[in-house]
Amino acid sequence: MKPTKSLMRKSHFLGTKIRNLRKRNHLTMEDLSSRCVRLDPESAPSVSYLSMIERGKRVPSVAMLEVIASVFQKQPDWFLDDVPEEQAITPNKGSRGGIDGMALEPSFLFSNDILQIAIPEMLSQTGTTGRQFAHLLIRAHQEHHQNHFPDLERAAEEVGQKRMPLSIDDLMEIIARFGVKLKWFQRAPSDIHTPLGATSKGVTTSFFEPPHTLHLNEILKQFPTRLKYDLAVHIGHCVLHNKDGLKSIMRVGGHDSDLIDEHGNTAVQSSTMDQQDILHAWRDFESSFFAGALLCPKVPFRQLLDRHGYEIAVNKMVDVSASVAMRRMTAVSPYAHWHYFDAYAPGKLKAVYRGNGIPLPWGNMRAVEDPCQHWAVFRMINQPAKGTSAQISILNVGNEPRIYCCESVKVKDLAGNSHVLCAGIDLNPAIDAQGGDSLTLADDLRRICVAGGGSAKMPIKIQDDLMSVARILNINWIERGIYNDARLICSRGASCPREPSCYEPLQSVI
Template sequence: MRNEKSLMRKTHFLGTKIRNLRKRNNLTMEDLSARCMRVDASNSPSVSYLSMIERGKRVPSADMLAVIAVVFQKEVEWFLDDVPEDHAITPEKGNKGGISGMPLEPSFLFSNDILQIAIPEMLSQTGTSGRQFAHLLIRAHQEHHQNHFPDLERAAEDVGLKRMPLMADDMMSIASRMGLVIKWVDRTPHEIRDESGASSRQLVTSFFEPPSTIYLNNSLKKRPHRLKYDLAVHIGHCVLHNKDGLKSVMTSGRLEDGEDNSIGQSNTLNAQDILHAWRDFESSFFAGALLCPKVPFRQLLDRHGYEINVHKQLQVSASVAMRRMTVVSPYPHWHFFDAYAPGKLKAVYRGNGIPLPWGNMRLVEDPCQHWAVFRMINEPSTGTSAQISILNVGNQPRIYCCESVKVEDSAGNPHVLCAGIDLNPAIDAQGKDSQSIANDLKQACVSGGGSIAIPKHIKQDLTSVAKILNINWIERGIKNDARLICSRGAVCPRQPSCYAAGKNLCEES
């Protein structure tokens, strides 16, 4: 065992290194203490002791330092004074939000008056409805803030008292305390067609009637996860908007709640449309925070390595659990897709800036069939769906990992949920060169015809990142072949291209 006195003489910068490593990985002291507990409960530091270590007031024992080293995937010697590696432990602030913006220059063309004229014209020319544009604005706001809405979290915690899980009876009791009256109605799914002609089923699951009545579909009695979500949304509407915000009927199906293709959607945009869409978003976010309160849900995910199936323990849908994952994780670089065949994204979140799988919210002519969400829609799925992908973003390759699940909505339509992260920032946080690693992996995939078993040296780096992030499906993805994907066929990186001679070869692969 290492001599304790010798260890103390080499730990002048140990507290700084631990603190900076913790911050670079977006971990709180509670997170780090919990991670250490999972490695070795008998030698893990408490939160208060960890605080003293970071401030240089205490020196960990050799065994405790070994546990911390395992969490951060470092050799014990790295923490000692003779291995400074200052460049590898300096915290980085990073950029907020995922999608890059653009400079609004020349500024006189982007004045309020000009934009108020140009936006309705743009909507008319592109066939974008006012409601769709409102959703785009809200998603941009959500991604810019990386799902950080503390006022909505607090409002949900005040109602639910951070209890988890909340069962259907609990939700009924909360609704009753709010003065809401529950009534049951019968509604059956009906066939609808979207603008592309695709047919699917849509079901009205609930609706609100002023001043205080919630009508719930009898079918929800057999789907407690959807029953709880609908109640949570209506409770959020009551708490946040004094029962004056939710204009949409809640539905299950391909279309957005309240979206009805039987009625021609207007390209005009008015303030009420945007306000009501925003209130719908707030109520939905509130519902997730009520059913999966931030701190206990984060602790549950940490104990189970961010496995998607934790939603079963809470009797919430996989969709609610995966959306909340992107909110509560200390790692901010997430994306989430909710996709229906043949090519409809019902919901999107991109805090990591990943392009859309289809180039927009609808199917385009040259989609890349190698995206995990595409493959699961189009192919029978067996085993884990975890996938490591390499995608050029801004002319530089980025490494993504995702986990996808195929589920059925309350109307009986199959769809795919996909949660994923951008691994480049996590690689950089460990003092590695993510661009070099991504380039090496991309070239290996190109040489392998588009996919390849991950080379051993890259696998080691990615495995370390997976252990630090504590996300099990990254480790499973590393065991599968890495795949090249593209945002559109015109920039297919494969050799030969999937779109050689104008033919979409992806459909045959």
């Protein structure tokens, strides 16, 4: 080992490597410090000093690094930048959703000051607005917590008393309790020209005017489930944010992160992200999650789903939209590994929850040239809706084959736009939980589909294995999907697993 002065120039990832090794061995900082003390009391780091090492605030002496290395049975040089082993510096997120991250090291490059300078430049160069970036941050937070927010659930339960279903009159009575007055206005859907060159319909459904006036569009009277959702969102704003003025306009059509006034005009947005962007995005999320928890309280709704095998049609039993019911599935199910997409043509994802880091079927901020057409949401947008859409899919994620199952429904919003809602699960954790080998099973199914040109009927043995998992999970549409052909899907055409590839011409250019 070289002297400490030389260590400083090779220690940019040292703290991250120690922290990740410690966590992967399920050691606290106290555990690691005490083990070092047992090996060499003179050179062992204290808990506070170890914390500073892990945060990149201190560089250990050669002797101290040798003690730490000995605990983990590594050579001291392994901790230096000369050995940038990917697994050593990549945080292990487990199965909490989202995507595998890179370590934010060296820490001086990821300081608050540097990020505040770099993020606006990045947004400007990519054409991403501050509001869009704020929504991405909220989504990452949602996925990190696997869509579980007990404080919001409790707040909704205190207001609704776990009643299900709640009627429009119930919600009107609740909102009146908060001293909110209702004012109705008339506005018909109008054309919106999207950045992708398509035209869709959009309409403002409601907006809150401080201190206590809620404006509702008369069109909501024709769509009771949407009226209930808007009322529930505004109740959430009253409960969580004390009816202040920071509440986004609610509308159908356009993009969730668009800034639109009550007259339906889209505001010009810059790439600069300010506190308003963060507050609006966060409060939109909180109020929306609250609304779902109010309309579909966790325990009663989970019991209903259990009784009906997680069929999407349970939304009709509680008089909520399919969208609310499907999003609540991801939050109330005891199985944690869900995803949810709300897709509009020609290629826009209006709402996304991608637990376990499932790649997006297309970009939700930018059009992509080579989307995989074999995702259920793609196929259904351009096909008549009929029968079940349950689909078993095999997708490589991080060079590992994963088996997914989803159920999709084609619906129309109150502005008249067709879109596809898709709820799905990652089956690999469920297979492993039953003592199976999910990667081997997924790879076997992948090979069968490749031989079939991209899709194939599953062999009886694989059907039986997946049927056992489906019945344990008690999700009916997995059983239906098993009897349909399994399909190979990909995140982008450049990684198409089909033979021949769907994108041979494109790949030859690339």
